[in-house]
Amino acid sequence: MAHARTVDAPLSAEGGTKSGGNPWLTLLAVCLGVIMVMLDGTVVGIANPVIGRQLGASLSDLQWVTSGYLLALAVFLITAGKLGDLFGHKRVFLIGVAGFALSSVGIGLSQQLADVFSFISPIGALIALRVLQGLFGALLQPAALALLRGAFPGEKLNQAMGAWGAIIGLSSAAGPIVGGLLVEKVSWESVFFINAPVGLVALIMGIVIIKENRAATLARIDWLGVVLLSGAMFALIWTIIKAPAWGWGDTKTLGFLAGFAVLIVLFIAWQSKARQPLVPLTLFRNPSISIGTVLMMMVAFAMFGAMFFLGFFFQGVHGLSPLNAGLRMLPMSAGMIVASPLAGMMIGKVGAKVTMAVGLVITAASMFLMSQLTIDASFFATGLPFLLLAFGLSPVFVGATEIIVGNAPVELSGVAGGVQQSAMQVGGALGTAILGAVMASVISDKFSGYLGPVAKAIPADKITLLEKAAAFGKAPDGLPAQIAPAVTNAVHNSFMDGMHVAFLISTGIALLTAVLALFVKAGRKSEGVQVHVG
Numbered sequence: 213m214a215h216a217r218t219v220d221a222p223l224s225a226e227g228g229t230k231s232g233g234n235p236w237l238t239l240l241a242v243c244l245g246v247i248m249v250m251l252d253g254t255v256v257g258i259a260n261p262v263i264g265r266q267l268g269a270s271l272s273d274l275q276w277v278t279s280g281y282l283l284a285l286a287v288f289l290i291t292a293g294k295l296g297d298l299f300g301h302k303r304v305f306l307i308g309v310a311g312f313a314l315s316s317v318g319i320g321l322s323q324q325l326a327d328v329f330s331f332i333s334p335i336g337a338l339i340a341l342r343v344l345q346g347l348f349g350a351l352l353q354p355a356a357l358a359l360l361r362g363a364f365p366g367e368k369l370n371q372a373m374g375a376w377g378a379i380i381g382l383s384s385a386a387g388p389i390v391g392g393l394l395v396e397k398v399s400w401e402s403v404f405f406i407n408a409p410v411g412l413v414a415l416i417m418g419i420v421i422i423k424e425n426r427a428a429t430l431a432r433i434d435w436l437g438v439v440l441l442s443g444a445m446f447a448l449i450w451t452i453i454k455a456p457a458w459g460w461g462d463t464k465t466l467g468f469l470a471g472f473a474v475l476i477v478l479f480i481a482w483q484s485k486a487r488q489p490l491v492p493l494t495l496f497r498n499p500s501i502s503i504g505t506v507l508m509m510m511v512a513f514a515m516f517g518a519m520f521f522l523g524f525f526f527q528g529v530h531g532l533s534p535l536n537a538g539l540r541m542l543p544m545s546a547g548m549i550v551a552s553p554l555a556g557m558m559i560g561k562v563g564a565k566v567t568m569a570v571g572l573v574i575t576a577a578s579m580f581l582m583s584q585l586t587i588d589a590s591f592f593a594t595g596l597p598f599l600l601l602a603f604g605l606s607p608v609f610v611g612a613t614e615i616i617v618g619n620a621p622v623e624l625s626g627v628a629g630g631v632q633q634s635a636m637q638v639g640g641a642l643g644t645a646i647l648g649a650v651m652a653s654v655i656s657d658k659f660s661g662y663l664g665p666v667a668k669a670i671p672a673d674k675i676t677l678l679e680k681a682a683a684f685g686k687a688p689d690g691l692p693a694q695i696a697p698a699v700t701n702a703v704h705n706s707f708m709d710g711m712h713v714a715f716l717i718s719t720g721i722a723l724l725t726a727v728l729a730l731f732v733k734a735g736r737k738s739e740g741v742q743v744h745v746g
Contacts, residue, residue, distance in 0.1 A: 252404070
């Protein structure tokens, strides 16, 4: 039997979870740290095509630039949240900020590191450092949410989350412009170097402004739980990443899925017995937390899976410069500045259920419009769905975050933040892998047909290589003049077909998630109630 005990929440300021500092200054300080992560996430999409060309990276390599980061995040997030609950969220947050900034500088020096250490290629060094960056990002993000949970009372948390979303939206709005400008005028490395000054400011403000908070009732780490959960998450994400190459029916894929199933069953069984479990299972007795977790996973599947290819569409098919590609994405990022605080207000007035369901219907409309984009789509044709997407996703991210973190016991806010972020990363990895596989299949099916009679003049192995190039949306340079127009036409049209299918699938996922959102219940805040923690 589990050794259960309860505590009164909220805890006292001394060793407790209420920060004791000014909540709005705390919001500003933690946002500066997360802004660094948001900038990085935005500019990587802009920089990927240039990284691919300059480092000779394949599409698989570039997917690993994203997937390696997601893998590290997903495996470590919940454990990182627990570390914050145990050792203090401020401490863990500051370590995450410093490590993220330093690993970003290392990414910018990938070529120089490869020159020094000859056993690793530049793209290999970049991917390895992205994994390290993901580990530090895992420390940073749950701690940031937990610091907000500790700083704001329950009735004000939705306002804080709305303001949080607006600040994150502002950084996202700046990201494509700053990233595109740096890639085009300086270098792709500079988009990572920019994290150094941002990280330094975040570190200084965090030290000065944030007051430490931690769970006084927790005294140990559930190391067996850490091993079992980390192993399960690794098996799941690794399967998602590798299955498109292995095949979903391959014995390796099935073996890793079986490993995930065994480890997660063992983890759940152990959590019911551990004195201080890594993830108290009673956390999920609140239906809002459980449904909110599924909502985050599904919306991340739709968003990250489909959006992965937009950088290749703008720079490959559309032929835009990195800066102009960033400008095309501006309506979505800028729209979040308005949409996020508005979402917080609406959740406060009409509740999370209706607000999130409406947001997901708007998201579905946006995804459908993107499935209708043409090769020569105008700024308005791309800007309208991006703007809609901002007003669709903001209610979901604000609402689901408030539901998961806000309904969790205060002393488990780090774990709740880890659960929220893990759901997002797992969903994003699933979307990137599955929709990527779908897109590759569509390209393979359509490519030869678009080539027409020219296909007979190209060897089969060369067509396979051209199909792989089509996944970038850009025909290879140096093609013979007699086949170049036909190949370019086939690359662009097969890419568009694949992207259209990906966005249609995302449309369906968004509509299904809208139905699920109707089952959300407000739940109860944890202040002043008895909470089971072990």
